Amino acid sequence: MPEIKVTPLGAGQDVGRSCILVSIAGKNVMLDCGMHMGYNDDRRFPDFSYITQSGRLTDFLDCVIISHFHLDHCGALPYFSEMVGYDGPIYMTHPTKAICPILLEDYRKITVDKKGETNFFTSQMIKDCMKKVVAVHLHQTVQVDEELEIKAYYAGHVLGAAMFQIKVGCESVVYTGDYNMTPDRHLGAAWIDKCRPDLLITESTYATTIRDSKRCRERDFLKKVHETVERGGKVLIPVFALGRAQELCILLETFWERMNLKAPIYFSTGLTEKANHYYKLFITWTNQKIRKTFVQRNMFEFKHIKAFDRAFADNPGPMVVFATPGMLHAGQSLQIFRKWAGNEKNMVIMPGYCVQGTVGHKILSGQRKLEMEGRQILEVKMQVEYMSFSAHADAKGIMQLIRQAEPRNVLLVHGEAKKMEFLKQKIEQEFHVNCYMPANGETTTIFTNPSIPVDISLGLLKRETAIGLSPDVKKPKLMHGTLIMKDNSFRLISPEQALKELGLAEHQLRFTCRVHIQDPRKEHETVLRVYNHLKGILKDYSVQHLPDGSITVESILIQATAHSEDQGTKVLLVSWTYQDEELGSYLTSLLKKGLPQSTS
């Protein structure tokens, strides 16, 4: 039986290092190629030796698909393609293709230049890797080869994020990447049609969360920022350069405007300014409202938000700073955090998920004494707030997507095992489909049961549909045809045509039975009696009395002759072909019982 195999190399019962292998109808596809922010050793990249021990990855993989530009989905890509070695196609959307190399370069700089690691991918490798990327449009059907096709759907989450359908024949898998089912201030909601995949591989970051309304969270966020600024404190908002940052900027920008606030808002480093440019140029990927009004007012041109300089961190007075990266694991956000952590007037707002092992995760789980590099202990006195602004679908959203796509099986990735377990039960209960949650390196096999597409001759189909149109529609009509299988092509044609095509003659099998009937009357009178008898019983059939004295019931012929010896006995010859076997056999047994006593 055909099967689909799925093995997560990363993001199996975990968040980070997304990398999922899918085998479908003989094709091997790798979904995402991410890094893990919680590790600095070998574990930060997926173990690609799993794919093949010997031989080249290019020979084994038909294509690689990157869902969006976050590093936990594409951070290992240059390592994978340039250092391990892969030359096949890599698919991503245009915005992802534009932004991904910038984030990779940023990541490389932090790792190599700041942390001093060697044996890491180089700038040139990022460039060479990006040359292998093929950009795809939304909803475009991309033919990877003759059989394998992929199609991208809008996923929300971040600019250019996409869900991908992978299809071979009538078997298909949908991989969601990260997605968001509610529109936010800058992006639209994820959407997919009722494509009924055999398998839906969905993220489950917020598997157990049902988030309150976005408006409430926004109000809460603004209130906290406002209060802190009012009392002269500084607000640090660690973000990733692209995504949540733009949403929160739009939020603060409009709030500052409305409240006429004066405290400065800064945005760290040039990367973000550049990021805003991407949003302007790829505005067709943002939400409808922004798209509609961009000619009059481009939402990504901020009046109140200025570029940050390192020296500003020591300025007295209130300020709000957006700084990268978002999990406080390195870079500028961590530097500022260390400067401001000691003052209880200040506040850090974590607007997104933090991976285990990061400073962000530690302070969110309540740790207030942090061991920094060089055994230094950093005491955190500033207020720590967590606000889930990261644009992942919550439990309700995940269920909604399943309802939209109507998959036959669901597989959870990109979440924590405990939460997945809960969601898995919920999905199985509500949709009565199997739900899987393999750990990394564990293979899930799903059996598919595809129907077989066949060419049917139009003549046969028309004949059958014409019968189907008869008034008696309740009775299922059997259709009869001959399936010819030749070099992998399947054709269903009428038996007559099949004989003709194969150059064979029909062999006619005919039966004739003699039935003796006691009837002293003249032959033609006997015939008339038989005719009336049959006509009375076989109401649904065409019974005819022909001028030559014979009777037909459909294609069955009945003729009467006198018995050579006995004048009182007539002989009925009933003759039919094999195709009318049931009716012919029925008629002989009917006639054998004799004719009813005539009433006249």
Added chain:
Amino acid sequence: FFQYCLSGHPTLPCNVLKFKSTTIMLDCGLDMTSTLNFLPLPLVQSPRLSKLPGWVLKDGSTFLDKELKECSGHVFVDSVPEFCLPETELLDLSTVDVILISNYHCMMALPYITEYTGFTGTVYATEPTVQIGRLLMEELVNSIERVPKAQSASMWKNKEVQRLLPAPLKDAVEVSMWRKCYTMPEVNAALSKIQLVGYSQKIELFGAVQVTPLSSGYALGSSNWIIQSHYEKVSYVSGSSLLTTHPQPMDQASLKNSDVLILTGLTQIPTANPDGMVGEFCSNLAMTVRNGGNVLVPCYPSGVIYDLLECLYQYIDSAGLSNVPFYFISPVANSSLEFSQIFAEWLCHNKQTKVYLPEPPFPHAELIQTNKLKHYPSIHGDFSNDFKQPCVVFTGHPSLRFGDVVHFMELWGKSSLNTVIFTEPDFSYLDALAPYQPLAMKCVYCPIDTRLNFIQVSKLLKEVQPLHVVCPEQYTQPPPTQSHRTDLMIDCQPPPMSYRRAEVLTLPYKRRYEKIEIMPELADSLVPLEIKPGISLATVSAVLHTKDNKHVLQLPPKPPQPPTSKKRKRVSDDVPECKPLKPLLSGSIPVDQFVQTLEKHGFSDVKVEDTAKGHIVLLQEAETLIQIEEDSTHIICDNDEPLRVKLRDLVLKFLQKF
């Protein structure tokens, strides 16, 4: 399979295809050449145009002098300009299921179709097509509504009257189909029926037909369309270009293996080379400005103007034009310039790469930033303050009948220092200029039409090899003015089928097969038999389900449980209900083996007689005979049903079932 041809204009097509059970409209072009018969609509009171004499018939009757005016030796209709609609009577347009749009120039008649014919279907177009199409419509509506005209002339359209008029009015065709411009609410209603699609997106129509837009290389978001079922493929090629300008290159490979290729929207100026024209455009522009004159470029607000601005961007510094202001005047100028920058995915590779940096794909962003290019919604307002001469003005409409261009024609026409440069190929420049004659200003004709020329067409057809080509009749003969140029027509084998307005074509192909799905349970139950090396067959008896034009074969339901005891007694009397079809038989029966089989089954008195065509096998005691011939077997048996059935099954063993 029919094609209804609703437009006679080869570059503004409107065809309806009946394909399988769907009715598909291909493009919705609006022929605007009709406006050339009307007087220009001046934005500012024009003493010249307001004092024109009414036209008087030869016999002195003056009943038309309100409607027709004499101007520059020609007669024009003094009324709101009107456009020639596609044919609406050839078929009931409310039966159209979908409309496929190929580019923004070919959708201008959309509001007339979607709002006035009872159309209830869906329109498919790419995002740039819709956005820019909206801008073109907005500009059109705006420039006509800005100049309210009290009267609308209709008397001259009377056939008896039209006959008496001078050319070209006398020869104007389809005047009964001329209509006033639509309104913005109608535009919005029409555009709300559009569903956005991307290149290579497969769109299912009612399960019967799949349509797919492909990049056509002519304009932002311009597409050709594939209309196909599992067995037929129609390619609709409309407005395509193989030149490298700003749009994504044309997708040619996907047009291969078409049964029918409908070819429209070729270049209107087959003898002009676009690159040469751009060069001429630049040099004429520079010469005029250097001599202290102004340059007027009548144009559409999107399309070639982007390429012209890009050429000028590279050209102005070297030509010493850095200080000359460039003005782009249109109610949608700003939107057009902004929209051009956000369609990265629809642009050629070079421009896409710029967006990845991230930089705006078109250099006109820089021209605006450095104040070299300024854009205004109209000549009123800010423009009148900023206006400096000499300058270059890009503005519409290219017909010179409405829009801000009318003002500049009136303003600059009298000086020989100025130049008007025609770049848009849709209107004859001499006809466009007619109401402005006599003119002192220079007129330069540099039509830039990047669409396919006949050399490219013949190369394309060789490449994609369609079985049949269908095209407007204009493409099957040389242009009327250059009848010796037999190279300016489509040359292919078999010769193209041509169409003209209001014609119905029967497209030449015949379907033989349809797709059907065999459910896995049924597939498992089939018993394939190898009949010849490499060919297997299986007889299929199954239930056919058809829903949404998709056919599925399922296992027949299990025979119903025998009825309960009450009815049981009468079972044998029941007429057989559903007639199960028996397969056809094939093969022949080897008599010797058959006799052996009979003997094995206990028939001891078998006797074989030869006949002319075969044999007769006699079972003497049972008074039964079996005639066996090459292609038939006849069992003649008396009153013994079990015997007959036994013999039947023995015979069947030797035969193949179909």
